[in-house]
Amino acid sequence: MGLHCGLSPRLLLWQIPAHTSKGAEGGLYGSNRFHKPFGDDYFGEAGEELIQEMKALNIENYLRYLTSQGHMAGTKQDLEQAEYLQKLWLEQGLDQVKLQPYEVQLSHPNLEKPNKVYLIDEEGEVKFTSTIIEEPIDEVEYDDSIPPAFLAFSPAGTIITDELVYVNYGRYEDFQQVESMGIKIKDRVVIAKFGKIFRGDKVQNAQRFNASGVILYTDPQDYHPESDTGGAAYPNSFWLPGSGIQRGSIIWHDGDPTTPYYPSVDGAYRVPEEETDTPRIPAHTLSYNDARKLLVNMGGSEAPESWRGRLNITYRMGPKLARTGWKLKLEVNNIKRVVPTYNVIGMIRGSEEPDRYVMLGNHRDSWTFGSCDPSSATAVQIELVRSFGQLLEKGWRPRRSLVFASWGAGEYGFFGPWEWVEEYLKVFEMRTVAYLNVDLAIVYTYNLQISATPLLHKIIREATKKTPAPDKSLGYNTLWDHWTDRFRASSPALMDYNMASTSEHSPFYQRIGVPASYMVWEINFDELDWSDYPLYHTTFEDFNAMKNILDPEFRYHLSLGQLWGLMAIGLADAEILPMDLEDEITMLRRMLEGLQEEYGQALKERGLSLTHVERTIDGFADVARDFSSRIRKICDLPSLLARQLNDQIIALEKCYIDAEGSTYRPHMKNKMFGTDNFNQYSSWLAPAVRDALWQATHCQGPCHFQWQMVEKEIAALQYIINSALLTIKDIQNL
DSSP states (O other), X not given: OGGGTTOOGGGGGGXXXXXXXXXXXXXXXXXXXXXXXXXXXXXXXXXXXXXXXXXHHHHHHHHHHHTSSXXXXXXXXXXXXXXXXXXXXXXXXOSEEEXXXXXXXXXXXXXXXXOEEEEEOTTSOEEEEOOSXXXXXXXXXXXXXXXXXXXXXXXOEEEEESXXXXXXXXXXXXXXXXXXXXXXXXXXXXXXXXXXXXXXXXXHHHHHTTOSEEEXXXXXXXXXXXXXXXXXXXXXXXXXXXXXXXOEEOOOSOSOTTSTTSOOOTTOOOOOGGGSSXXXXXXXXXXXXXXXXXXXXXXXXXXXXXXXXXXXXXXXXBSBBSSTTOEEEEEEOOEEXXXXXXXXXXXXXXXXXXXXXXXXXXXXXXXXXXXXXXXXXXXXXXXXXXXXXXXXXXXXXXXXXXXXXXXXXXXXXXXXXXXXXXXXXXXXHHHEEEEEEOSOXXXXXXXXXXXXXXXXXXXXXXXXXXSBXXXXXXXXXXHHHXXXXXXXXXXXXXXXXXXXXXXXXXXXXXXXOOOEEEEEEEOOTTTOOOSSOTTTTSTTOSHHHIIIIIOTTOHHXXXXXXXXXXXXXXXXXOSSOOOOHHHHHHHHHHHHHHXXXXXXXXXXXXXXXXXXHHHHHHHHHHHHHHHHXXXXXXXXXXXXXXXXXXXXXXXXXXGGBOTTOXXXXXXXXXXXXXXXTTEEEEEEEXXXXXXXXXXXXXXXXXXXHHHHHHHHXXXXXHHHHHHHHHHHSOTTOO
C-alpha cells in the first residue's frame, strides 16, 4: 500500500502520490521551468501561456457534446457525462481524477402519471389539460432524457377546488397585499408569475399564508415582452415561446434534506420524511400558453395595474372561478427516491504546498439540454483543464494544489458540493485557500457580473487587467476596460458581496468560511429587467440558442475562462496570497452603514446601539493595516514565515462561521454573508442580525424575546469581527 497504507479509499485523492506526476522532472513533483509570479506580477509566465493556450473553438465543441441530450441528476445521462469527464480530464493531464458518488434523495416526475392542471366544467367534463412538454422547434419529438413538466420536491397530491387566487410574483409583500384586499389565502390554490425571487421562496411564502397549493407560470412580461407587439420568439430571438415550461427545484434548504449537516455516505442516518425541511403543499409549473387558460377563467376584481402581465387578458384576483360549477384540478405525482449523484473531482498537485487547495467548481446536471445553465461553464471548465494540462507538459506546476470540481445534483439545491463539503469539512476548513465558482458562463454578453467575498476582490481586479477583452472591435483592450466602462450589475460598486444561495459556492462560504467568488456574463441591467433569462430551464435552452444567438464565436466563453484560470494561477502560485485586507475593512464599514441606515432608529427606540460593533471594526481596521504594513517591510521571506502569514489571511473569513448559526435559521452558519430570508437569490450582510431585527420590528405585542435575540445577534456579530481581528494580529503579540 505504500504511502496509502491504512487510509480510507475516500481520502486517497488528498494524499501525496507515490509516482512522479505527468510532465514533471526531478524529485516527487519535478522542477518548475516557468518563472513564478513576483512583486506586482501575480500570474508569471504561466498566466501568459494559459491565455495563449485556451481556444474558443474547443469550448464550442465541448458544449456541442454536453447539450446533445438532457442530463438531469439521478439519470443514466448524468452518469454518462460524469464518466466522460473523468476519462477526459485524465487524458488532459490531471494528476488524479475521482468519480465520487453520494446517495441523496432526489425528486423526479412520475413518467406514467405526469403532473397536470385541469379545468373541469359543471358536468364533470375536462375542458382544459395542461401540456407536459414544449412544442419541439424542428418537429422532432424529444427523447426520454427530457423530463415532463415538474417542480422538484413538490410533494405528490391532488387538489380539486373552485377557487384560485392571483398573487403576482409570490413575494411575501404580495401575499400581504392580497390579504389586505380582503382575500384570504388559507386553504386556497394560488397562481404566481415566475421571476423576481427564487421559485422555492414563492412556495414557502404560500405555505406561510396557509395556501393549499401553488401554480407558477412564465408570464411574457418577463419572458417575452415583445409578444403583444408581434416580436418573434425563439429560434428567431432569445424570447421564450408560448409553450416554454420552466422546471426547477423548490427546496429552500440546500443539501440532501434527509441528511442535514452530515454527508450522504454509507451508514448515514436519514431523518424521517415528515421531519425534512421540504415543501408540504403541491406545486406545479405551466407555460404562459397554458396559464392563459386558467387566468381567463378567474373571477373577482381586477388585479392592480402594476401586477398585470403581458397576456392579452384581464388579470383578476379571484378567489372564485368565473363560471359557476367549474373546478380546477391540480395533480402532482412526483416521486422521491434515494439515488446516487456523482461529483467528478480532479487535481493538479502543488509543488511546495500540496496541502493548500485552490478550487474551481461548476455543477454539471441540467433540467434539459442546459446550454446556458450549466453547460456553458462546464465547457469552459473542460477547456481550462486541457490548457492547464498543456502547462504541465511544458514543465509548469503550481506552488499550491488546484482542484477541479464538477458537481452532481447542483440544480436540486447544490447537493453534490454540500455533501462533499460536509464529508471533508474538517479537512477543507483548514486547507482551502479559495473557491472560484462559475455556475453558468453566459446569460447574455453585455457585461460581467461578479460577486465575491472581500479577500478575492484584489485577484479579480488584477486578473481582469491581464485578460484580453472578448471583442476588441468594441474599443476595449482588456476585460478590465470592458468591465469598468460599461454599466455594471452591481453599480455603483464594481463587485458586490451578493453570495446568497445562487450556486455551488454556497457551502464553501456558508459552512466553512472559504473565500468564494461567483461570476457570469449578464445583461445590461439599465435596459432589461430579467431575474431569469427567457429560455431558463426549458427545452429551448439548447446548443443553437448559444451558437446562433448568444455567443456565436464563443469569445465571451473564452474571456471568462481566461479570467477564471488567471485567478486560479494567482492564488495558487503567489508566494504571499494576493488578498488585500483593505477590501475586508470596506465590507465591514458598508455592513455597519446598512444596518444603521435601515434599523438605527428602531434600535435607538429600544435603547440599543451598534456602538460596540463599530469600535470592533475600528480595531480590526488598525490591526489589518498593521498586518499589511508588516508584509510590505519584509525583504527576506522564509517559506515558513510565508506559510504563517498566508494561513492568517485564509483564516480571516473563516472567523465569520458560528457553529450555532442564526437564531431563526440555524442552518446558516456564516454570520457575515448570507441570504435574504425571503429570496435565496439575494443576500444580506450580517444576516443573523437582520433576521432578528426583522422579527422584532414585525412583532406584535411586548416582543421581549425578539428584542433579546437582537441583542444576542449584535453581540455575536461583534464576536466574529473580533475573532477576525485576533486572527490577523501579530502572532508574537497576542
